[in-house]
Amino acid sequence: AQTVTQSQPEMSVQEAETVTLSCTYDTSESDYYLFWYKQPPSRQMILVIRQEAYKQQNATENRFSVNFQKAAKSFSLKISDSQLGDAAMYFCAYRSADNNDMRFGAGTRLTVKP
Amino acid sequence: DTGVSQDPRHKITKRGQNVTFRCDPISEHNRLYWYRQTLGQGPEFLTYFQNEAQLEKSRLLSDRFSAERPKGSFSTLEIQRTEQGDSAMYLCASSLAVGANTYTQYFGPGTRLTVL
Numbered sequence: 001a002q003t004v005t006q007s008q009p010e011m012s013v014q015e016a017e018t019v020t021l022s023c024t025y026d027t028s029e030s031d032y033y034l035f036w037y038k039q040p041p042s043r044q045m046i047l048v049i050r051q052e053a054y055k056q057q058n059a060t061e062n063r064f065s066v067n068f069q070k071a072a073k074s075f076s077l078k079i080s081d082s083q084l085g086d087a088a089m090y091f092c093a094y095r096s097a098d099n100n101d102m103r104f105g106a107g108t109r110l111t112v113k114p
Numbered sequence: 115d116t117g118v119s120q121d122p123r124h125k126i127t128k129r130g131q132n133v134t135f136r137c138d139p140i141s142e143h144n145r146l147y148w149y150r151q152t153l154g155q156g157p158e159f160l161t162y163f164q165n166e167a168q169l170e171k172s173r174l175l176s177d178r179f180s181a182e183r184p185k186g187s188f189s190t191l192e193i194q195r196t197e198q199g200d201s202a203m204y205l206c207a208s209s210l211a212v213g214a215n216t217y218t219q220y221f222g223p224g225t226r227l228t229v230l
Contacts, residue, residue: 004156035218037221043223044117044118044221044222044223044224045157045205045221046221047218047219047220050218091156091157093156099170100145100147100159100162100169100170101159101170101172102147102157102159102219103159104156104157104158105156106154106155106156107154107155107156
């Protein structure tokens, strides 16, 4: 079964600085999707960025980018120019191309210091 | 329609009572998913529908849980004879599936269930 591991329960970053959140996953499949979702306190989960495993190019969405290392099964999220509004729980998620069972990591709580 | 909505947002019940939650997906989305999220953990998949058909159920979905999507639009999740271990956030998500492609899941705000 696929598993997703986020080894950093908590991370902290100074406003305007850069932070990287780690995620590793375990799978025997070659075709899958990876996601980073953001869950602000008491608010709903929002998609931050998505990566298709067949694409070698790392996905980028404004200040958010990923470092996708397929062979190492690693999918880290880099947040540049951190803003106070980035403070939230961040979840890494895996979904096989063949089914709809999305697996989530345990999350990383990001604090942004002014 | 600006997103996935869920009702109620909070529910407190006594052990042994039945509860029902509702999810309204994004209107053009044909897939609807239910997840459970306990404190300090990521969401865990429970079940999903394509239109009105329930296509997959997790082993987490015990026989006390039942989900429906009768007209392929909104869905309900019922928990019978609630137990304290059922206390969690219940999240709904929806997505669009076209042919072999399934697009991103968008989440609702969740229903927080507390079983006393």
